Amino acid sequence: MKLDSKVPEGPLADKWERHKFNLKLVNPANKRKYDVIVVGTGLAGASAAASLAELGYNVKAFCFQDSPRRAHSIAAQGGINAAKNYQNDGDSIFRLFYDTIKGGDYRAREANVYRLAQVSVNIIDQCVAQGVPFAREYGGLLDNRSFGGAQVSRTFYARGQTGQQLLLGAYSALSRQVATGKVQMFPRTEMLDVVLVDGKARGIVVRNLVTGQIESHSAHAVLLCTGGYGNAYFLSTNAMGSNVTAAWRAHKRGALFANPCYVQIHPTCIPVTGDHQSKLTLMSESLRNDGRVWVPKKVEDAEAIRKGQKRAEDINEDERDYFLERKYRSFGNLVPRDVASRNAKYVCDEGRGVAPTGLAVYLDFRDAIKRDGMKVIEAKYGNLFQMYEKITADNPYKTAMKIYPAVHYTMGGLWVDYNLMTNIPGLYALGEANFSDHGANRLGASALMQGLADGYFVIPYTLGDYLATLDYAKVPTDHEAFRATEEEVKKSVQDLLDVKGSKTVDEFHKDLGKLMWDYCGMSRNAEGLKLAKEKIQELRQEFKNNVKVLGTNDELNVTLEKACRVADFIELGELMIDDALMREESCGGHFREEYQTEDGEAKRDDDNFAFVANWEYKGENQAEVMHKEDLVFENVKLTQRSYK
Amino acid sequence: MNMKLTLKIWRQSKPDKKDAKGNFTPGGGKMETYALNEVSPDMSFLEMLDVLNEKLVKEDKEPVAFDHDCREGICGMCSMYINGQPHGPDRGITTCQLHMRSFKDGDTIYIEPWRAKAFPVIKDLMVDRSAFDRIIQAGGYVSVNTGVNVDANEIPIGKGIADKAFDAATCIGCGACVAACKNASAMLFVAAKVSQLALLPQGKPERKARVEKMVAQMDEEGFGACTNTGACSAECPKGISLEHIARMNREYFGAKLTSERV
Numbered sequence A: 001m002k003l004d005s006k007v008p009e010g011p012l013a014d015k016w017e018r019h020k021f022n023l024k025l026v027n028p029a030n031k032r033k034y035d036v037i038v039v040g041t042g043l044a045g046a047s048a049a050a051s052l053a054e055l056g057y058n059v060k061a062f063c064f065q066d067s068p069r070r071a072h073s074i075a076a077q078g079g080i081n082a083a084k085n086y087q088n089d090g091d092s093i094f095r096l097f098y099d100t101i102k103g104g105d106y107r108a109r110e111a112n113v114y115r116l117a118q119v120s121v122n123i124i125d126q127c128v129a130q131g132v133p134f135a136r137e138y139g140g141l142l143d144n145r146s147f148g149g150a151q152v153s154r155t156f157y158a159r160g161q162t163g164q165q166l167l168l169g170a171y172s173a174l175s176r177q178v179a180t181g182k183v184q185m186f187p188r189t190e191m192l193d194v195v196l197v198d199g200k201a202r203g204i205v206v207r208n209l210v211t212g213q214i215e216s217h218s219a220h221a222v223l224l225c226t227g228g229y230g231n232a233y234f235l236s237t238n239a240m241g242s243n244v245t246a247a248w249r250a251h252k253r254g255a256l257f258a259n260p261c262y263v264q265i266h267p268t269c270i271p272v273t274g275d276h277q278s279k280l281t282l283m284s285e286s287l288r289n290d291g292r293v294w295v296p297k298k299v300e301d302a303e304a305i306r307k308g309q310k311r312a313e314d315i316n317e318d319e320r321d322y323f324l325e326r327k328y329r330s331f332g333n334l335v336p337r338d339v340a341s342r343n344a345k346y347v348c349d350e351g352r353g354v355a356p357t358g359l360a361v362y363l364d365f366r367d368a369i370k371r372d373g374m375k376v377i378e379a380k381y382g383n384l385f386q387m388y389e390k391i392t393a394d395n396p397y398k399t400a401m402k403i404y405p406a407v408h409y410t411m412g413g414l415w416v417d418y419n420l421m422t423n424i425p426g427l428y429a430l431g432e433a434n435f436s437d438h439g440a441n442r443l444g445a446s447a448l449m450q451g452l453a454d455g456y457f458v459i460p461y462t463l464g465d466y467l468a469t470l471d472y473a474k475v476p477t478d479h480e481a482f483r484a485t486e487e488e489v490k491k492s493v494q495d496l497l498d499v500k501g502s503k504t505v506d507e508f509h510k511d512l513g514k515l516m517w518d519y520c521g522m523s524r525n526a527e528g529l530k531l532a533k534e535k536i537q538e539l540r541q542e543f544k545n546n547v548k549v550l551g552t553n554d555e556l557n558v559t560l561e562k563a564c565r566v567a568d569f570i571e572l573g574e575l576m577i578d579d580a581l582m583r584e585e586s587c588g589g590h591f592r593e594e595y596q597t598e599d600g601e602a603k604r605d606d607d608n609f610a611f612v613a614n615w616e617y618k619g620e621n622q623a624e625v626m627h628k629e630d631l632v633f634e635n636v637k638l639t640q641r642s643y644k
Numbered sequence B: 001m002n003m004k005l006t007l008k009i010w011r012q013s014k015p016d017k018k019d020a021k022g023n024f025t026p027g028g029g030k031m032e033t034y035a036l037n038e039v040s041p042d043m044s045f046l047e048m049l050d051v052l053n054e055k056l057v058k059e060d061k062e063p064v065a066f067d068h069d070c071r072e073g074i075c076g077m078c079s080m081y082i083n084g085q086p087h088g089p090d091r092g093i094t095t096c097q098l099h100m101r102s103f104k105d106g107d108t109i110y111i112e113p114w115r116a117k118a119f120p121v122i123k124d125l126m127v128d129r130s131a132f133d134r135i136i137q138a139g140g141y142v143s144v145n146t147g148v149n150v151d152a153n154e155i156p157i158g159k160g161i162a163d164k165a166f167d168a169a170t171c172i173g174c175g176a177c178v179a180a181c182k183n184a185s186a187m188l189f190v191a192a193k194v195s196q197l198a199l200l201p202q203g204k205p206e207r208k209a210r211v212e213k214m215v216a217q218m219d220e221e222g223f224g225a226c227t228n229t230g231a232c233s234a235e236c237p238k239g240i241s242l243e244h245i246a247r248m249n250r251e252y253f254g255a256k257l258t259s260e261r262v
């Protein structure tokens, strides 16, 4: 299979302009003759659906929540990057590009990342025009902050609710188009398959989550904006419903899945308290600006803390190990997410964790409060401290917070070319669902930027180039391709209901999560991955034979919804393991214990692994085949990341 | 210390029906009683329901359907009446943020869906809040297309105004305000959006038409009238202030006097 990334010729800075000029256009009067399906209404989907409808296309948009406003993007806290250089502190499009490429550990495509940095500035203009209330300075201009260890202040934010405000902006634009009739909205509807006619994506099959009805929708192109797959780990910071089903079913129809093993594990989340835990809550990265991360030096002290005999305050200064400050003299507590997470795991593995489960480290504000006073700390982190207290019943002003890493974001996803089209003509992937811009590690505040870049400023240009090659004729949904796909979907749903086993869907999901976390989480090795592969195959078999799904298809059936999603997560999990095993290097969030420097840092192998790994589905119980897209770096020099 | 609880939960298998004329037919349903042991005070309220549902599935009984997604108090999906209060006894939080340490061993907890004609029950604790979407569609936006080429810093906005607009914009669209109101009025929800956009310069050109259209849609959806009891704001998980209702009323009467709708 030959993969054409369609990256335009010419100097990096001119590529996008040139490309836009060369793209075919659809005449304004003809746009209304084309139908477009947008699955997902997060930042990527809502912005795409609204923008395409404004241009004149007929859009059908789908989401599984009861309203498009509730997509998982709503939960993003910290902010969104843009190379506006409003602070006059030396930011530029090139610097944002450079930081993103480097932060991704040189595993992303240069041209895509540069374009992302270019359009970042338009995003802020767009959002402000919609009435998004970003934080402002007293003079009335927009405020910025530095985020995730960046050396410039380029992050725009709306208190701790940036994702909410951006999504509500996109949702309002979408609502306006629903009112004009250009967008037809289908909430509480889950896509279960994509329909191909003559090798092109021409529609989808969905399940109405209220009635259970399985139905088809036809269009000239299909956009998957369905988010990430972090819930493969059961516990993550993602919303409960976030799933891989849309992307996975597309994969099974031929779309390549790129870099599935690239997963971001965020260091500052509230630790697990017990088996009842259903999700993990992120505590903003900004806390590491003032909080100091530590565990006791002695295992006995940690044990006493775990048993409740001692508290953080009882451990003397010289008995504390500020392990990030000790190991990384220059970056200290502000090392990137992957490094901070891994080191927390190491000290807990040594038996020095401080929660009853053994899995937590302290994030301590004692010294910051002593230095700056309670008021200053409260002004900076008051809402976060309050949230923490609500969940844990501990007061972070008085006692150190406990944190532990959790799965947060997935860099891998469907392979797309420069136009955001997958290798299936007419099938596109936007936002977290694609693999395109973050390489092996995503920097803070760049996912919101990417979702909106894809939806507002890339797809409105690139989609026309494809549609212009199609005739207007619609494929009716009684076409045999639709019928056949519908039948397959119905059968797969019925198969789940027919098992009538004894183990619940959640039990399977938890088993899967534990397996993925233990063997394909923060730190991986060949032996563990091989073992995990065997175990996951057994789990898959067991699921087929013993899953318990009550009720019928013809009703609102929450267990059935979950079962469909977990079935796909199990299959995806195996591919993640294959990918992690194949990649014999460490890069970004993918840390293979066999490949580390003498002092325990990730060691890339640029000679052999500077490529995107794209997996092709070959059928039930067949090994997937990997296709490489080599990454070429013409504008940046590859270096080892160092934070010492 | 784990707790033992008695749960009284509304179970409804057939949806309520609302026709185009606004006629409402309840789907019927009843309170069922469940005993649950081994409830940890560290659990969230929804995790407690997860435990109940696992138990029900194991016993071949249908699990309780409820809406939820983010479980962090921001998506607005969770929506339960707990002991007669929307989102339960604690102030300033959603159901998903409520933790079981707010209850005592031996407690009986009543759990019901939002009760309002404009929010028909779909099943058990799930209701249909699409009326809120239609109100936003009626005018809760600024009419700009993608691709505006006005620099974001072109129009400065004083921090005070920006902060007020932000406060209004934090509404999560959960519907607790409607559930809390004896008239099932949606005023607080509508006012939050009207107020946000009326405060910002970007929203000014359309402010008159916006408030008229949104209020008209609110009435059409069958929400009740506002009699200023303030229960909405008291139960709102985001603390949306009554001040926004006052601003909306000013906007509305101002618009009516000098209406631009012709």
Ligand SMILES: Cc1cc2nc3c(=O)[nH]c(=O)nc-3n(C[C@H](O)[C@H](O)[C@H](O)COP(=O)(O)OP(=O)(O)OC[C@H]3O[C@@H](n4cnc5c(N)ncnc54)[C@H](O)[C@@H]3O)c2cc1C
Pocket: A039, A040, A041, A042, A043, A044, A045, A062, A063, A064, A065, A068, A070, A071, A072, A073, A074, A075, A076, A077, A078, A079, A080, A162, A163, A189, A190, A191, A192, A225, A226, A227, A228, A237, A238, A239, A242, A243, A245, A246, A282, A408, A409, A430, A431, A432, A433, A444, A445, A446, A447, A448, A449, A451
């Ligand atoms: C707690 C948290 C905080 C974060 N903070 C930040 C931050 O500060 N800055 C930043 O840049 N990034 C942040 N991120 C990451 C960022 O929020 C996400 O990557 C981004 O919002 C994803 O947007 P999306 O549009 O791609 O997908 P989503 O917002 O996940 O939307 C997915 C959509 O697809 C729909 N969908 C999914 N599957 C189906 C299906 N089968 N059928 C129908 N519909 C389907 C859903 O209904 C939904 O509408 C954060 C993430 C988390 C979890």
Ligand code: SF4
Pocket: B170, B171, B172, B173, B174, B175, B176, B177, B178, B188, B189, B192, B232, B235, B236, B237, B238, B239, B240
């Ligand atoms: S105003 Fe408050 S209670 Fe009403 S929908 Fe908004 S957040 Fe919920």
Ligand code: FES
Pocket: B067, B068, B069, B070, B071, B072, B073, B074, B075, B076, B077, B078, B094, B095, B096, B097
């Ligand atoms: S589940 Fe999102 S607010 Fe409660």
